[in-house]
Amino acid sequence: GRAFNDSFVQKEKEKLSYDLVPMKNGGVGVKVMYMDEEHIFSVEQISAMLLTKLKETAESNLKKPVTDCVISVPSFFTDAERRSLLDAAQIVGLNCLRLMNDMTAVALNYGIYKQDLPAPEEKPRIVVFVDMGHSAFQVSACAFNKSKLKVLGTAFDPFLGGRNFDGKLVDYFCAEIKSKYKLDPKAKVRALLRLYQECEKLKKLMSSNSTDIPLNIECFMNDTDVSGKMNRSQFEELCADLLQRIEMPLLSLMEQTQLKVEDVTAVEIVGGATRIPAVKERIAKFFGKDVSTTLNADEAIARGCALQCAILSPAFKVREFSVTDATPFPISLLWNTEAEDTEGVHEVFSKNHAAPFSKVLTFYRKGPFELEAFYSDPNGVPYPESRIGKYVIQNVAAQKDGEKSKVKVKVRVNTHGIFSVSTASMVEPVKSEESEDVGVETEVESQDQRPIENSSDVMLLHQEEVRKMIFFFSPTQTNEKKGDQPPEAKKPKIKVKNVELPIEANLVWQLGKDLLNMYIETEGKMIMQDKLEKERNDAKNAVEEYVYEFRDKLSGPYEKFVCEKDLQGFSALLTETEGWLYEEGEDEAKQVYVDKLEDLKKLGTPIEMRYQEAEERPKLLEELEYRLQYYATIAGEFRNKDEKYIHIDEMEMMKVEKCVSEVVEWMNNAVSAQAKKSLDQDPAVHSSEIKGKLQELNNVCEPVVTQPKPKVDSPKEENPLNEQSDYKTEDMGDDDKNSEMPQQNGECHPSDQNTISMDLD
Template sequence: MSVVGFDVGNYKSSIGIARAGGIEIIANEYSDRITPTYVSFTNNQRFQGHAAKQQEVTNNRNTITGFKRLLARKPNDSQVQNEKNFHPLRISQEESVRIEVDYLNETRSLSAEQLTGVFLTKLKSTAESSLNMPVTDCVVSVPSYFTDAERRALLDASQIAGLNCLKLMNETTAVALCYGLYHTDLPDTNDKPHVAVFVDVGYTSLQASAVAFNKGKLRMLASTFDNNLGGRDFDKVLMDYFQQEFLAKYKVDAYSNVRARLRLRTECEKVKKLMSANSSPIPLNIECFLNDIDVSAKIKRDDFERLSEPILARVQNALQRLLVEANLRPEDIAVVEIVGGSTRIPAIKRIVQETFQKEPSTTLNADEACARGCTIMCAILSPNFKVKEFKIEDCQLFPITLSWKGAETEDNELEVFPKFEKIPLSKLMTIYKRDSFEIEARYRFPNDIPYPVSLIGKFQIGNVTPNAQGENSEIKLKARITKNGIFEILSPQMIETFEVEVAEQAEAAKVPEQAEQKPQGEQVPGQEAPVAETANQAANPPKMVKKKKTKSIDLLLSAHVPQLSKQEINLLIEQELSMIQQNRKECERAEAKNAVEEYIYDIRGKICGDCASFITEQAKSQFMSILDEAENWLYTDEAENQEKSVYVEKLTSLKNFGEPVKKRFREYQERPAMLQEFGHSLQMIKKAVDLYQKGDEKYNHLEKSEIEKVVKYWEEKQRWFEEKSSLLDKMAPTDDPVVLASQIKDEINLLNKDCWAILNKPKPKVEPPKQTPEQPKQEQNQQSTEVNGNKTDKEEKPMDLD
């Protein structure tokens, strides 16, 4: 099981994986741990990440970003219209948002879920390249303010990409988990919690949350947001400023041209980052901006902050609302952590410090904290990793109410999940109805949600009938918010109550179990004989009483929620697989074309350089003409979009000319060493034969017939060697070699194998003479006699006395 966390932002994304050494944020093919959230289409293929962002200016009609903000939206949605102010989107007027792109020489209409799935496919392939294994299971980040419909759409996008999303994790909760899991100094469960505030200002939105930490636990206290306040709004301030500057100074309108607007936005983003680290005026210079006019201007940080005052006021308002919602005072807060790229703006840091009266902490990686939290969550859910126990109590930002049709006096609306209710959570409800009915789930305060529709879904409960008395039946059902933050209604049941007659239990005390274990024939004191008891029961039958019993009957449930059906998802999966196959095909075609171009330059350099002596002037002139013709063809419109087979055929025809020249050069370099080795082998075998003929002890065990076989084989190879050497000496460099270096190597191996197998034959072992059976006995008797007679091999020497 893969353990992967995806932080999918509106502007940039990151990928975390779990290895044996811990959590790691991996780099993409550009060695960058941040992947731009861009998708681009051309007539031949699609691009994601860095490759797509590079086409933002040149292919702006078919390059899309910010598609996560379009999930589950309608074309007339105010947020969709707002996105068109930032990106040149071609949105078709259909029931849901569909973006038109030119792909494979036709105009296609792709949904926001499909575009998100295309980008998730890129993140998935990057993770697979790093892990060297298929990736299916994952945890995906989601803004805490996403509504039910948007969360369902993101799950659909995950399925389109072939991912099994184990959990949609709120970005604020992921950051809190990344912070809390590695802190070992948290208070005990019964002590006052450690309260931390997390402020996340990204490219398009702001989120702030207050979290209470204890050992092994985090509890979300409150969360606030502004879904239309982020780094791009500060970019827009700079763009408006420079647009007015250029209009007054150079009489050019940067907003009159899409490309000029995009170039200006890119440069303004650079200026914003430079101003975060410098208080001196920052210049902006763009060459050939409009009508071949070079433009330049400057701006100071103080002027930028003055122009951004309305945006900064909204930041302060969101942070102050957090204190109110969480019922906290600044002194109750232990630490304030800031994450997100836009928190690097000095003015935002200053507002955070003024609001919470604490200097903001930057111990968390501003760009990677969310991805790390998602990966930790995936590791907790995975059976392959052991993570220390850590309980997470998230909260529901928007209160949810249920309503159903009822009588005028009947209370037919109920708030099931109040604001900041902990999730996941299930609640059991009881409703009294006599007919099938419909339940509507809605967000209670439509103006508080960042979505135009407050309706979550409609749930039809069928097969409801009156009870036995003809009155309303008791209906029980579960209302649940899942771990993904999605509302569901489950297990509707109709409870039937009815009466049954049962025998009343005797009031007499029950016989102890020991009495039952007595041997047959014995009587327990105070107990009547069995026969008498049976007679008594017959005379006084047990009294019958009525008791109530219940029976549960499962009811039919039909949910109508804004989510793609299985058939629609399967169709989109097929389209995604088709696009993946098209990309693979286009990559192979491009590689084949590049191989032709690479070979043209490579062989041309060799023919004019190292290989010049190995081709005749006539052949060289002919081949150079062929190469020039192939190169000219390669850069024509005709060759631009040819099939892979055409390039392969072209490369084969060029190699038919070029490879023989390269082969002659290669043989010229390798052949001398092979000939020298062959001569050395012949010399060593000849030397060994001469030693045998001189009666050398090393070879005197060999048979004469064996040596004759060696001599015969040696003479045969000697003749072959002399014949080939003579032919090679007469050969011109432009001639094809009469014998290859590889053939010479094979002959050397055969010579050494056949000759040295005989010459290295080991000498036979000489066995010692065998003893007769009488010899051991005689030796034993002799030793026994010597011991008994006290004989020794050495005589004692007399002692020398002075």
């Protein structure tokens, strides 16, 4: 979203190891080598490539396609930068549900899990969030109620981050290396980048250790090893000017929100650079309380975005949580008045105004007119261009009587934080007979209501005010309303209709449709090329893996299964293939590697098969022998009239005996034939044949030997004395023959039942 000649871009250009070049549209391009050709990709395309990689990572973990997403964005990004990021998402084919400010995402991540937030009618809990990442410093104050979050204000230093602290270390060690080793790291970009990496590691070590920490880099430049050391106190002294800048955004935030330090309940810090002890101390000292680190410093923003995405998605059930963001910069509208060729200006959204939000402006015009949106405070915006864009309201015409037409313009800051003139409509009077066929707007106007055109020919209406003033009725509803109104409230009514007007937008830094479509097509081709390249690399890696793996096994487990002659020939082929891979075969087509692997497998597969057969065959023969003995034993017991198998039919058992006999004969022949073969020869009998015989044996014998015995019904005992008796008499043995145990209805001695005398002798 920035031009190539932007001072920020030019400053960043010095720190990069690749070339930035201007694009035809004045944007920033990156010159790279792609597919052995020089290409220039726009920053939007580079961002799209990053999003493509993130999309692939998400899809591989989720095992399903990804289309919707929420993308975080620094809260100080302007409209141009936000639109540019949305273009990058569109190039990839991602549907960005929301561009979410970093600090708002952190606040959502913090608040949605809190169960002890005050009720909506109670005083909100104020929490300040501080984020110092790699390149920027952002702070925000948020008010929390149950299931509700409102961003009260934001402040930032877009040029203060972890990399600034790294830069201080780099400058220090560059001077030390220059004086000590007579080397200039800044003369070579790659050496400088390496020093940046080592200084970043050193900074992290100093955050957890206050003693001297060494810095050692081998073969830094001209095969020279360099070394140095630094401790925390030296580091803090070196970065004193950076540490002083921490308080400015904090002061700005408190002034904007009119908060006092004692109003703040907690101070949550996130971002990698907040791990620096001096940074923590400065923040804690400002608020007069210990900082809190309950959030994951590296993932807090991403988790907030994930939660927002889940809230917006119908596929997830998430607890209700309202998020009201804030507009980071005040936005004004400029227009030409018709009276004296003067300009009218009005601030439509103040700093920290609630977002998303819509407002309606009413103009009185006889023809098309232009609105220009811009940031009211250019000095407070970290972007060289204060204009947002121009909007031409078209097809405006005077009324039939020559009077000015009433035009309503709706302006909006949407969920992405982007300003737009979303709709425009012209209010036209409607004749009574026409009003029956069209939806009309009924307005109540007194005769003395006239617009003031000199000082302000625009009426600014909030959403709530618009709802109170304007009603849309069907004809029946209109009649009902008329009947409901008391006589004294009646005023002359004018029936009108709204005619939608086209809006032509000319925005600062917007990719044209043709250019955007070209980028989308290019990205699609590169994604396909990446897929083909991955397949090619996989084929190449398969050859390399086969060479290394098989060569190791030839001198190990496969050694006995290949004759000396074949061993020498195959080893030579493996060595030759290895050399080819790193020379002329370094960059071949996928099919070349596939064919090379097939040639290797023609020699390797028989060896591998003989080894596997030698491993599996003894186990399978042992299992086959066990089953044969099992079925032979059952057949023998059947012949010996064993009661367990006497129910089996004679013919069925003969089938079992015949099958066992045939399989025994086959196994003996197979074992005999295999015994004549050496290990480096193909086997006489294969595991698959043994498995087949085992399956055949089980299919024939198992159904026969597992036949269940037929059930025999036991004879029912008759009661000769009383067939209707509810109990049975059982022989209890010699000791109980003189006992009577009548049982009826669960009672041992039913008192009200007739007992039966029985002659037990």
